Amino acid sequence: MKILIVDDDPLVCQSLQVLLSREKDMQVIGTAAHGAKAIEFCRQSLPDVILMDIRMPVMDGISATRQIKEQWPQVRIMMLTTFRDEQKIRLAIVAGAEGYLIKSTEVSNMAHQVRALFSGTSVMDADLLKNIMQPEGPCLEQLTPREKDIVELVVQGLSNKEIAEQLYISEGTVRNTLSVVLEKLQLRDRTQLAIHYWRKL
Incomplete structure (x- = not known):
């Protein structure tokens, strides 16, 4: 790189x-x-x-x-x-x-x-x-159990490939699920997702 x-x-x-x-x-x-x-x-x-x-x-x-x-x-x-x-x-x-x-x-x-x-x-x-974003926006509770599993692994820093291997699903499924999660939570990307997650703990 x-x-x-x-x-x-x-x-x-x-x-x-x-x-x-x-x-x-x-x-x-x-x-x-x-x-x-x-x-x-x-x-x-x-x-x-x-x-x-x-x-x-x-x-x-x-x-x-x-x-x-x-x-x-x-x-x-x-x-x-x-x-x-x-x-x-x-x-x-x-x-x-x-x-x-x-x-x-x-x-x-x-x-x-x-x-x-x-x-x-x-x-x-x-x-x-945990401190840099305001605690507002849609709630994580609206996510399905599988969506929550993927979010938790994203927050841990795993790539789509690593998440797919850990959950025994395809990378395409991970990618599609993340798109759905971002749309549900009205977030732009993985960075905002991680911030949103920590603020909701």
């Missing part, structure tokens, strides 16, 4: 570039010091995944995420920060980010999380998810 690192700290960019480049399935194709540079980079060479700092000069990560998702919705974006800021995380999710990691995350775990994000799984800290 092709990765773009966006951070105003050159040392962070360099460290992540060196460490992630050691992964056989990852290629860091560039770095950018702020959001505007990230957008410019995407126009020239589109990455699969962007590791995006939240707070940066010129253009912050949230504004850049919003513009990138509007133009290239297929790009997966992981927000990076050194601290927990629930308001910023909420704004990042609304802007379209699918993942969120603290910069101090161990590199081996970060690589695993980037792979999960690339495969379509939302990557969020469970404790943060």
Whole structure:
């Protein structure tokens, strides 16, 4: 997968570039010091995944995420920060980010999380998810037992293939069931589903 690192700290960019480049399935194709540079980079060479700092000069990560998702919705974006800021995380999710990691995350775990994000799984800290969205919207109780089983596995970070294997059903059934669940709960994607789940506990 092709990765773009966006951070105003050159040392962070360099460290992540060196460490992630050691992964056989990852290629860091560039770095950018702020959001505007990230957008410019995407126009020239589109990455699969962007590791995006939240707070940066010129253009912050949230504004850049919003513009990138509007133009290239297929790009997966992981927000990076050194601290927990629930308001910023909420704004990042609304802007379209699918993942969120603290910069101090161990590199081996970060690589695993980037792979999960690339495969379509939302990557969020469970404790943060419980606090960043308002507890409103349709109730999970309207779901069937099978739909609830699939939702719980989605929240655990399993892919459609892994869910299918665990429940002994086809990937197509998982995919179709998820579409029905998202429509029932009036949600957009797996990230919002995970947030909705934690808020309803």
